[in-house]
Amino acid sequence: MYFGMGYGERLSDVIESAALSAAPRIVVNCREDSSVVDLHIHSTYSDGVDPPEALVEAAVQVGLKHICIADHVNACVPWLPDFVSHIRRLADQYRDQIEVLCGIETKILDLGGTLDAGPDFYDQVDLVFGAVHDIPTDEGLAAAREDKLSHAQLLKFWEEAFHGLLENPHVHIIAHPTAVLDTYGLNLSRTSKIRIARLARRYGKALERNSKYNVPDKEFLDILVRRKVRLVRGTDSHSVDELVRMNGGNRST
Numbered sequence: 039m040y041f042g043m044g045y046g047e048r049l050s051d052v053i054e055s056a057a058l059s060a061a062p063r064i065v066v067n068c069r070e071d072s073s074v075v076d077l078h079i080h081s082t083y084s085d086g087v088d089p090p091e092a093l094v095e096a097a098v099q100v101g102l103k104h105i106c107i108a109d110h111v112n113a114c115v116p117w118l119p120d121f122v123s124h125i126r127r128l129a130d131q132y133r134d135q136i137e138v139l140c141g142i143e144t145k146i147l148d149l150g151g152t153l154d155a156g157p158d159f160y161d162q163v164d165l166v167f168g169a170v171h172d173i174p175t176d177e178g179l180a181a182a183r184e185d186k187l188s189h190a191q192l193l194k195f196w197e198e199a200f201h202g203l204l205e206n207p208h209v210h211i212i213a214h215p216t217a218v219l220d221t222y223g224l225n226l227s228r229t230s231k232i233r234i235a236r237l238a239r240r241y242g243k244a245l246e247r248n249s250k251y252n253v254p255d256k257e258f259l260d261i262l263v264r265r266k267v268r269l270v271r272g273t274d275s276h277s278v279d280e281l282v283r284m285n286g287g288n289r290s291t
């Protein structure tokens with residue numbers, strides 16, 4: 039089943055209408071059969087290797103119906119206006135075949151949920167992904183610290199930062215929610231998962247079901263579904279090859 043939208047209903051319309059209320063804007067839920075949606079794709083505007091045109095064309099070829107090109111930003115990137123008009127142009131050009139949204143992926147900088155993006159970025163795009171790429175601590179990012187933090191400390195910082203992301207009003211979707219924990223060999227407790235689900239629900243945030251990192255895990259996913267947290271599908275593809283492969287295509291390029 040494909041939850042949240044009927045056929046012919048455009049994701050941007052759903053976002054648009056919801057935006058009229060004070061509620062957070064993402065209203066699409068994707069569960070098992072969400073294969074026509076991939077909201078997390080990178081292009082040459084950031085660290086992807088293919089331009090938006092090639093990605094959109096590939097997305098059409100593999101049968102996707104709703105995509106979002108969501109490039110990485112930091113607060114200083116100068117290309118956002120060009121990027122936005124470029125993606126809007128493509129969205130228009132392909133509007134009969136696929137819905138193309140424009141997004142950004144921005145990382146958290148501190149425990150309070152501050153994002154690495156310019157204050158005028160958020161209103162320019164359809165979707166804002168918030169991500170924990172490294173764990174913020176009380177003294178900078180974990181990877182930059184010279185002392186070694188215990189697993190318990192890292193988990194505590196991660197959870198505080200994650201709550202900060204959930205509370206940040208600019209964020210629509212949390213990208214690859216627990217992926218950074220795997221890189222530190224950390225496991226999230228069931229209690230923490232329930233706490234996050236409760237907060238996500240309260241703040242109306244969507245969590246990404248990320249096919250590349252296979253997160254959230256089954257237990258977390260069950261908790262999120264049971265608590266009716268919005269889930270959206272993304273692959274975090276950085277190339278046409280990856281996009282085709284992760285979306286079940288067999289086209290070789």
Ligand SMILES: [Zn+2]
Pocket residue numbers: 143169171213214
């Ligand atoms: Zn990311």
Ligand SMILES: [Zn+2]
Pocket residue numbers: 078080143213274
């Ligand atoms: Zn990404």
